[in-house]
Amino acid sequence: MTFLNFLISGISLGSIYAIIALGYTMVYGIAKMLNFAHGDVIMVGAYICFYAVSRFNLPPLVGVILAMIVCTVLGMVVERLAYKPLRQAPSLAVLITAIGVSYFLQNTALLLWSSNPKVFPSFFVSGSGGTGVELFGGQLKISYVTLFTIIICVIIMLALTWFTGKTKMGKAMRACSEDKGAAQLMGINVDATISMTFAIGSGLAAIAGVLLCSAYPTLVPTTGSMPGIKAFTAAVFGGIGSIPGAFLGGLLLGIIEIFAKAYISTQLSDAVVFAVLIIVLLVKPAGLLGKQIREKV
């Protein structure tokens, strides 16, 4: 029973990593750049939702939608101002810019919302005040946040797969990812497509922010940075660029982290997590579900 309890803790932590990782992988898969500011867009989304619900007493759903709108706009603005001018620059320059954007967002949040931690309101409470489903007479408990996060993850995963596979815009995205120059020659507006990718990625970040803070309810300007890095790890673990890979990587990373804490040592848990990552990458350099792409010469 204890084992199952830990498994559930692992899944709930992992589902949060997974939902953040989906955003990372989406942007990387299309634009071929690591958006290190993703974690901070998450933080912005969480703050918007917090203020909408706690200060202006709007219903949670309105708060989430508002957060998505703000983050989508923010993502597009960041892309236009910080990344677009560097489209032809080496990828290292873009990477450093992304780190710069990340710090910029954190410090702006610090100025706007101060450093005093805020406690995020809990949305996922049933009518009788319960916070989760109890099994085996209360010995196991799965919180609504976890269930909801997993459902949302699966929906987003399916929707993204459908979107990139079937729609015109999605096809344009895949074309850009494969070869920007050729896509342009075929009449695809590369800039608009990449801008769209960032818009979707940032909208997902807002949802992830709300779910992250619902599960672990303290909110400070650095809230997004560490989960962002862990989720990035999860995305690499699952195979970066692969949408199901991000989901799988996130869940596995959460479960490994909790098991390492529970059965090895709380002091060593992160060391174990990253050791597993290194081993996986040694055996499968493209990650669990990543595609091995052969460079044509």
Added chain:
Amino acid sequence: MKKKFFALMMAMLMVLSLAACGGKEDPPAPGTDAPAASGEAGGAFKLGGTGPLTGGAAIYGNAVKNGAQIAVDEINAMGGIQFELKYEDDTHDAEKAVNAYNVLKDWGMQISMGSVTSKPCEATSAETYADRIFALTPSASTTGTIEGKDNMFQMCFMDPNQGTASAQYISDKGLGTKIAVIWKNDDPYSKGIHDTFTAKAGELGLEVVSDTTFADGNDTDFSVQLKNAQDAGADLVFLPMYYQPASLILSQANSMSYAPKWFGVDGMDGILTMEGFDTTLAEGVMLLTPFNADSTDERTQNFVAEYQKRFGEVPNQFAADAYDCVYAYKQALEAAGATPDMSAEDLCAAMIEQFTSMTFDGLTGDGMTWDATGAVSKSPKGMVIENGAYVGLD
């Protein structure tokens, strides 16, 4: 960048020329950086400190700054000794603290309030030691802060003392026999308290049944640590940490329906003022702190009233410690017959002599004394959170 550098150079030139003016009437002692102080400030001692005014630990930095400001204003209004107070932001970062310290030194700081939090204070105390500027920190509590520095003193308990005092208190009051400890292993503050707590608990026959850790970046999910404590049958959980992770621990324990007794340390102070925090979660949390804002003592009541009037909240222990620091300085400076035109180095020697020999009564304790290492001796008070407010346990 170039412009800034130029502006800085100009500022330095101006300070130097000012210093030269002052130098005519009153030649400063060689090898100090105090000369600027004898310029325009006239009869005030320049008192400086660094603290996290922004960032994750800002609640402490601002409490200290506010508490010290009240004391300075009161003392200045009395006439006699005058202070000029300046706080610089270090965002709880050791490197930034040293930069902030250098800014204060350029400003002409004569005596220092050190830094508010432990890691930065370990860095600035090395600087004050090398520069021979006397420092009294209100709240940096690690051993490393004062170790090997004869001019570095503390107003708060040292971590080891906090750990032993907590264990002693738990044992004396019979609060629990099976204890779980959750601590942050990358934080010297948390580790210091944990180490002495477990050692003392062993001596007193308290059984530590669960001993688990977390670290930066791993501080969101505590289900494993709590499950471990619960399975081990711990009836009291000791939390030597700051209030932010503690709030997560309390809320996760609540959702697990695990309700042991909770015992915190001074870093727990602040949990009730977190925006949006459900204070019922902290109901019954105990902590050792030297300051009780509900005390009937007249000085405490005046201080609390003034603080509430100015800043709109009840002062925590950090504010009271800072208030005491300024008054302790006043007492020591008066006893030493010090004047604001003395150099930082001379003041340092005088302060070391005074602090090791004087007895000080403040808001955070009566009859405080300091030994030569710089550690304070005073007795802590047990507090418990009831109906969303601190209440004295004794």
